[in-house]
Amino acid sequence: MTESSDLLRIENLDTGYAGVPVVRDLNLYVAKGEVVALLGPNGAGKSTTLLTISGLIPILSGSIFALGEEVDSRNPHLMARRGLAHVAEDRSLFFNLTVNENLKLGLRPDKTGMEAGLERALEMLPALRPLVNRRAGLLSGGEQQMLAVARALVSRPKLLLVDEMSLGLAPIIVEQLLPIVRDIADQTETGVLIVEQHVNLALNVADRGYVMNHGELVMEGSAEELLERQDLLEASYLGGELEGEG
Amino acid sequence: MDVLFGAFAGLGAGAVFAILGVGLVVAYRGSGVINFAHGAVAAYTAFTWDELRNTTHGAYVKDDGGSIFLPWFDPIPEWGFLKALHINNLPVEIHIMNDPPVWLAALLSLAMAAFIGFLMHIMVFRPLRNAPLLAKVIGSVGVMLYLQSVANLNFGGANRADNGFWEFTSTNEPIRNFLGMDRNLAGSTLYLAVAALIIGTATWALYRFTRFGLATRAADENEKGATLLGYSPQLLAGLNWVISSVLAGAIGILFIHRAGPPTFILFVVPALAAALVGSLTSIMGALAGGFGIGMIASMGVNATSYDWWPEWLPSDGVRTFAPVLVMILVLYFRGDRLPIRGTVGVGRQPRAPFAKHPLVGLGIGIGIVVLMSNIFTANWESTLTTTLLSIMFMLSLTVLVGFLGQISLVQWSLAGFACWTLIRLSADGTKIRAMDFLAIDGPGWPDPLAALAAIIAAVILGVLISIPALRIRGVQLAVVTLAAVVAIEDLLLRNEPLMGAGAATTNPTPDPNWFGVEVGALDEKTFRTDYWKYTIFALIFVAIGGLIVANLRRGILGRRFLAIRSNERAAAAAGVDVARTKMIGFGVSSLLAGMAGILVAYKVPVITSEYFNPFVGLGFLAFVYLGGITTVWGAIFGGLLAAGGIISEFGSLHFEGITQAYINAVGAIGLVINAIVTNGEGVALMLTNRSKEMTGVMRGTSSSPNEVSGSIDANTQEVS
Numbered sequence: 001m002t003e004s005s006d007l008l009r010i011e012n013l014d015t016g017y018a019g020v021p022v023v024r025d026l027n028l029y030v031a032k033g034e035v036v037a038l039l040g041p042n043g044a045g046k047s048t049t050l051l052t053i054s055g056l057i058p059i060l061s062g063s064i065f066a067l068g069e070e071v072d073s074r075n076p077h078l079m080a081r082r083g084l085a086h087v088a089e090d091r092s093l094f095f096n097l098t099v100n101e102n103l104k105l106g107l108r109p110d111k112t113g114m115e116a117g118l119e120r121a122l123e124m125l126p127a128l129r130p131l132v133n134r135r136a137g138l139l140s141g142g143e144q145q146m147l148a149v150a151r152a153l154v155s156r157p158k159l160l161l162v163d164e165m166s167l168g169l170a171p172i173i174v175e176q177l178l179p180i181v182r183d184i185a186d187q188t189e190t191g192v193l194i195v196e197q198h199v200n201l202a203l204n205v206a207d208r209g210y211v212m213n214h215g216e217l218v219m220e221g222s223a224e225e226l227l228e229r230q231d232l233l234e235a236s237y238l239g240g241e242l243e244g245e246g
Numbered sequence: 247m248d249v250l251f252g253a254f255a256g257l258g259a260g261a262v263f264a265i266l267g268v269g270l271v272v273a274y275r276g277s278g279v280i281n282f283a284h285g286a287v288a289a290y291t292a293f294t295w296d297e298l299r300n301t302t303h304g305a306y307v308k309d310d311g312g313s314i315f316l317p318w319f320d321p322i323p324e325w326g327f328l329k330a331l332h333i334n335n336l337p338v339e340i341h342i343m344n345d346p347p348v349w350l351a352a353l354l355s356l357a358m359a360a361f362i363g364f365l366m367h368i369m370v371f372r373p374l375r376n377a378p379l380l381a382k383v384i385g386s387v388g389v390m391l392y393l394q395s396v397a398n399l400n401f402g403g404a405n406r407a408d409n410g411f412w413e414f415t416s417t418n419e420p421i422r423n424f425l426g427m428d429r430n431l432a433g434s435t436l437y438l439a440v441a442a443l444i445i446g447t448a449t450w451a452l453y454r455f456t457r458f459g460l461a462t463r464a465a466d467e468n469e470k471g472a473t474l475l476g477y478s479p480q481l482l483a484g485l486n487w488v489i490s491s492v493l494a495g496a497i498g499i500l501f502i503h504r505a506g507p508p509t510f511i512l513f514v515v516p517a518l519a520a521a522l523v524g525s526l527t528s529i530m531g532a533l534a535g536g537f538g539i540g541m542i543a544s545m546g547v548n549a550t551s552y553d554w555w556p557e558w559l560p561s562d563g564v565r566t567f568a569p570v571l572v573m574i575l576v577l578y579f580r581g582d583r584l585p586i587r588g589t590v591g592v593g594r595q596p597r598a599p600f601a602k603h604p605l606v607g608l609g610i611g612i613g614i615v616v617l618m619s620n621i622f623t624a625n626w627e628s629t630l631t632t633t634l635l636s637i638m639f640m641l642s643l644t645v646l647v648g649f650l651g652q653i654s655l656v657q658w659s660l661a662g663f664a665c666w667t668l669i670r671l672s673a674d675g676t677k678i679r680a681m682d683f684l685a686i687d688g689p690g691w692p693d694p695l696a697a698l699a700a701i702i703a704a705v706i707l708g709v710l711i712s713i714p715a716l717r718i719r720g721v722q723l724a725v726v727t728l729a730a731v732v733a734i735e736d737l738l739l740r741n742e743p744l745m746g747a748g749a750a751t752t753n754p755t756p757d758p759n760w761f762g763v764e765v766g767a768l769d770e771k772t773f774r775t776d777y778w779k780y781t782i783f784a785l786i787f788v789a790i791g792g793l794i795v796a797n798l799r800r801g802i803l804g805r806r807f808l809a810i811r812s813n814e815r816a817a818a819a820a821g822v823d824v825a826r827t828k829m830i831g832f833g834v835s836s837l838l839a840g841m842a843g844i845l846v847a848y849k850v851p852v853i854t855s856e857y858f859n860p861f862v863g864l865g866f867l868a869f870v871y872l873g874g875i876t877t878v879w880g881a882i883f884g885g886l887l888a889a890g891g892i893i894s895e896f897g898s899l900h901f902e903g904i905t906q907a908y909i910n911a912v913g914a915i916g917l918v919i920n921a922i923v924t925n926g927e928g929v930a931l932m933l934t935n936r937s938k939e940m941t942g943v944m945r946g947t948s949s950s951p952n953e954v955s956g957s958i959d960a961n962t963q964e965v966s
Contacts, residue, residue: 080476093468
């Protein structure tokens with residue numbers, strides 16, 4: 001079920017590196033205010049999909065419509081200007097700049113005042129407030145992830161992509177961060193596509209989910225449905241049979 | 247007190263180094279490229295200024311002035327039927343007005359600098375953004391050679407003696423009894439220093455306090471991160487190229503009353519040292535570094551006037567060695583902290599296929615040269631030997647740059663060192679020829695022994711130079727070795743107490759006799775420089791060099807070289823002794839360069855150190871890269887294409903308007919295109935691939951060499 005009002009719509013997408021497809025025939029959508037989980041084991045093609053949505057990897061075939069326009073990998077920076085924010089797997093922070101400078105770079109200059117955006121992000125992630133003058137390279141892993149999320153938030157995105165938020169972090173920190181993503185979607189109608197290996201954590205905050213394996217979509221459904229079918233989820237991760245999938 | 251005054255006297259030169267250094271930092275932060283053409287941009291802008299103001303009192307004076315020359319040239323020279331068709335009128339000169347005011351001339355000159363910066367970004371460095379380091383260095387060297395050649399074509403190339411303007415004039419009143427030191431300081435020195443401080447501080451503020459500066463710093467560290475936040479790294483790079491070029495242009499205009507525009511090109515060396523003091527990222531560090539280097543060099547030069555100063559350490563050498571010393575110290579102690587720009591992707595290294603049948607290739611080559619030697623006479627025989635000499639030298643670059651991946655720009659100076667050593671060792675205190683102006687003292691060694699000792703001397707110096715390379719790599723090695731070129735010329739080649747009476751002027755070369763055979767190019771009876779025995783001698787040298795390189799690539803040492811080129815840490819993990827292998831590589835390359843130096847010494851009756859200036863060496867690097875830096879065939883193609891080689895000589899002799907500057911400019915364009923399109927594999931591999939494709943078509947097979955290289959290993963492909 002896709003509609004023209006979707007923030008993100010992917011149709012029959014093939015994408016990969018040097019002309020070799022890593023993701024094949026992918027179809028998915030994200031609507032306003034919706035949190036969608038993209039799940040799957042290592043090497044499934046989840047991060048490649050997000051990088052393609054951001055325009056950093058060229059599309060081999062198929063199409064991606066994000067925020068009303070077709071994605072063009074020739075000018076990937078324009079995606080951010082249209083309202084897409086991407087919390088990358090490697091966090092893509094600027095370690096030699098301070099927390100404050102990292103956040104300022106995420107601000108979109110407009111009439112409503114940049115300070116307000118900064119303040120809102122710090123309200124959602126108060127742990128960053130005492131660290132604003134510290135260099136990003138000196139933060140702990142959890143603090144860096146908070147900064148990456150905060151930097152995405154200050155741009156007041158319409159579509160947010162979050163890649164492996166739990167990578168290298170203690171579960172307790174992930175449990176603090178993921179609900180923030182849910183709050184963003186609820187409060188601002190931002191559409192969120194979240195890539196995660198921790199299935200239960202992701203599905204607890206998501207509305208719907210897709211499961212990928214070996215570059216192809218193997219399952220999809222509402223978060224509740226997917227949580228109830230743990231056996232199939234496990235099979236999809238381990239490469240087993242998926243008879244009767246929904 | 248004199249030494250202290252020397253420090254103040256160095257403020258003027260320091261101001262130039264400082265602002266050029268700041269410009270280099272700006273370009274590096276914006277694009278990750280160390281711009282060897284930065285001094286050339288200053289030179290072109292200074293030429294533009296001088297042309298507009300027409301205050302020239304030098305040898306070359308335009309009739310009208312008030313014109314600007316766009317940074318290109320008529321691509322098709324005026325010859326034959328093309329002249330009648332008038333199809334070659336690409337606009338180059340635009341007349342603005344006679345005697346434009348200072349502000350307009352300055353504005354137009356800076357606009358020219360900005361335009362050059364924009365073109366450099368769009369046409370060279372943007373396409374090379376994900377290319378390997380070597381391609382970026384070559385691109386930058388190509389731009390330098392191009393700007394130098396185009397300046398030569400558009401402005402005549404001769405030096406200018408411009409009076410400058412406002413307080414920046416050579417006629418400015420000196421500051422008498424400066425600070426009570428009983429010495430007069432040149433009037434413009436302090437103004438230059440203040441101007442540099444203002445420009446440098448304003449640039450620092452731009453990058454410290456504006457969103458553009460913040461975004462530039464961010465993209466410098468993480469392009470992907472900046473892109474994801476909505477900043478275009480390429481737009482930022484373009485703006486930074488423009489700012490960098492304007493800074494170079496500004497100091498070119500301010501300093502023109504002190505030095506002619508061509509001088510600016512090599513100011514890039516101390517400017518690079520200044521930029522390194524600032525770790526390639528700190529504008530204020532580069533500013534301080536530039537002033538420091540200018541002051542230290544000036545103090546050193548002042549010190550040479552004392553009686554206690556050793557005669558064998560000339561003042562020119564002290565001045566040019568100061569930046570080298572600063573560079574080595576900075577890189578040695580802080581090299582690991584210098585930033586390497588992270589890009590979204592990095593392209594692959596050029597392939598280095600090995601020759602399948604080197605002896606067959608050698609036989610064909612010898613046959614062709616012997617045939618040519620029999621057909622050619624007079625100038626053409628000389629052109630043939632110039633080609634052989636170029637090939638000989640380029641083989642040294644194939645080993646060091648192509649196989650080992652060490653971007654060393656000093657090899658041509660090693661050839662010069664071998665040449666000078668040979669002259670000194672074979673001299674016996676008597677005039678070699680009746681026409682010689684002077685006699686050189688020396689031990690009078692037999693020619694083969696002197697040649698062997700000269701080659702060994704080049705190898706020793708080359709291995710010594712490789713010691714910093716054990717810690718310094720990549721583009722930083724290119725920077726240090728470029729500085730070493732200038733220092734070697736002034737410290738060794740032009741050092742008469744060390745190298746003999748003619749070292750700094752005209753050095754008479756030996757009249758070589760190897761085991762009873764006269765092997766010099768000069769026929770003593772006819773005074774013609776096309777003696778066939780020299781051609782055979784050069785051919786033997788090139789054949790030995792070619793076999794050394796071909797077999798090196800085929801053996802385990804060649805594979806170790808390629809492993810180091812690909813990834814030093816991985817090579818070390820695989821059991822390769824990186825330090826030892828690098829030193830062997832430098833040694834082999836220096837041996838080949840030394841052999842080229844011997845060929846130079848035997849080719850001309852007298853020689854000056856100008857023959858070994860950095861631009862000649864960079865020209866060789868340019869043409870071997872164009873031919874193909876990773877194969878023996880590439881060196882052969884490079885030798886044919888190089889200045890004075892058969893192809894360029896053919897153009898010069900048969901087509902009116904094709905001057906050496908024209909050939910160099912076209913060569914520089916080819917170099918840049920080659921860096922972008924073929925990734926340094928050059929004409930040789932391109933032709934090899936095409937011939938294999940054609941062979942495949944004729945045999946009815948569909949596989950192309952590219953498919954093979956893509957699926958197996960790029961370096962195992964063979965060429966015959």
